[in-house]
Amino acid sequence: xxxxxxxxxxxxxxxxxxxxxxxxxxxxxxxxxxxxxxxxxxxxxxxxxxxxxxxxxxxxxxxxxxxxxxxxxxxxxxxxxxxxxxxxxxxxxxxxxxxxxxxxxxxxxxxxxxxxxxxxxxxxxxxxxxxxxxxxxxxxxxxxxxxxxxxxxxxxxxxxxxxxxxxxxxxxxxxxxxxxxxxxxxxxxxxxxxxxxxxxxxxxxxxxxxxxxxxxxxxxxxxxxxxxxxxxxxxxxxxxxxxxxxxxxxxxxxxxxxxxxxxxxxxxxxxxxxxxxxxxxxxxxxxxxxxxxxxxxxxxxxxxxxxxxxxxxxxxxxxxxxxxxxxxxxxxxxxxxxxxxxxxxxxxxxxxxx
Numbered sequence: 001x002x003x004x005x006x007x008x009x010x011x012x013x014x015x016x017x018x019x020x021x022x023x024x025x026x027x028x029x030x031x032x033x034x035x036x037x038x039x040x041x042x043x044x045x046x047x048x049x050x051x052x053x054x055x056x057x058x059x060x061x062x063x064x065x066x067x068x069x070x071x072x073x074x075x076x077x078x079x080x081x082x083x084x085x086x087x088x089x090x091x092x093x094x095x096x097x098x099x100x101x102x103x104x105x106x107x108x109x110x111x112x113x114x115x116x117x118x119x120x121x122x123x124x125x126x127x128x129x130x131x132x133x134x135x136x137x138x139x140x141x142x143x144x145x146x147x148x149x150x151x152x153x154x155x156x157x158x159x160x161x162x163x164x165x166x167x168x169x170x171x172x173x174x175x176x177x178x179x180x181x182x183x184x185x186x187x188x189x190x191x192x193x194x195x196x197x198x199x200x201x202x203x204x205x206x207x208x209x210x211x212x213x214x215x216x217x218x219x220x221x222x223x224x225x226x227x228x229x230x231x232x233x234x235x236x237x238x239x240x241x242x243x244x245x246x247x248x249x250x251x252x253x254x255x256x257x258x259x260x261x262x263x264x265x266x267x268x269x270x271x272x273x274x275x276x277x278x279x280x281x282x283x284x285x286x287x288x289x290x291x292x293x294x295x296x297x298x299x300x301x302x303x304x305x306x307x308x309x310x311x312x313x314x315x316x317x318x319x320x321x322x323x324x325x326x327x328x329x330x331x332x333x334x335x336x337x338x339x340x341x342x343x344x345x346x347x348x349x350x351x352x353x354x
Contacts, residue, residue: 025341033322036324040165041165041168041169041172042172044169045169045172045173045176046176047213048077048173049173049176049177049180050209050210050213051213051214051217052073052074052076052077052173052177053073053177053180054210054214055073055076056069056070056072056073056177057069059072059073070177070178073177074173074174074177074178077170077173078170081170088240088244091240092240092241092244095238095239095240095241096241098238099238099241102237106267106270109270110266110270113269113270113273201337201340201341205336205337205340209333209336212332212333212336213333215300216250216251218300219250219292219296219297219300220247220248220250220251221247222296223246223247223250223288223292223296224243224244224246224247224248225243225247226288227242227243227246227247227285227288228240228243230281230284230285230288231243234268234272234277234280234281236264236267236268236271236281237267237271238267242260242263242264242267245260245263246260246264246288250292251328252316252328252331255313255316255328257289257292257293261285261289264282264285265282268281268282311335312331312332312335315331315332315334315335316328316331318331319331319334319335
């Protein structure tokens with residue numbers, strides 16, 4: 001038994017590069033698991049810089065030199081960022097503030113609606129079931145109130161940290177974009193020995209990740225704008241806030257679309273009731289989700305990551321439990337990375353044996 005396990009390890013780790021590559025993966029997972037909150041601005045900056053590299057290469061196709069195209073790409077980033085901070089974020093802040101102030105009224109409206117269900121649908125729900133529901137809501141409300149108080153106390157520290165991140169963010173993007181070659185070369189010098197396997201994994205990852213990341217940004221924009229137009233046409237309360245949530249929900253495969261539907265249904269139900277407007281709103285919203293999943297995604301990601309939906313859902317839950325929000329955010333890239341390593345490892349092993 002021990003000899004059999006030893007032979008397996010010899011076949012898997014049959015070269016110095018496979019051992020070094022395994023140590024790099026383990027070390028990276030440990031660093032991410034321990035310091036994910038500290039590394040948040042760096043991770044976001046690397047993602048944005050990666051997007052800007054693709055934009056820079058696109059600009060270069062118009063016979064523009066690399067330095068000028070880099071400056072143009074970074075200038076577009078600054079302009080979009082300034083527009084967000086002067087228009088979108090203040091709008092979201094106002095709607096978030098309005099939503100927090102309206103929570104007591106919304107909660108009372110929700111309780112009144114629930115109380116009217118036995119009268120409207122006596123064959124489905126009775127008054128005893130509603131009483132049990134109210135008791136459960138009351139117990140949950142006390143715990144939620146305590147959490148809100150704790151969050152408000154730590155909110156000052158979080159605000160200071162967020163302001164620091166906002167200041168550092170464009171600076172980090174600048175260095176990752178303009179000095180990326182030196183940064184990559186410096187990281188590669190740390191890795192000893194032959195880097196053929198690492199190069200093979202990165203070449204596969206680069207093609208698929210570039211399609212995935214840039215495709216996701218385009219999908220967020222299209223879905224978010226379409227949701228904003230839909231909500232504005234119905235005059236839905238907190239429309240901009242909900243539209244941003246709908247756009248960001250595409251980052252979390254399958255689970256995100258289901259989760260963001262709940263607040264839309266609740267707010268639409270409290271605002272319009274069980275009337276024609278409510279059914280039309282939900283119907284058009286579900287049509288938007290259908291178009292996104294069955295038309296938009298296949299067009300945008302035709303050359304992107306090809307993973308089975310079960311693998312994607314499994315990756316969301318596994319990496320989400322390991323790294324929290326960022327694990328969910330990077331679930332598909334991490335699954336793609338594992339797939340690339342899986343494809344590269346046997347080839348390297350067979351070539352070494354030859």
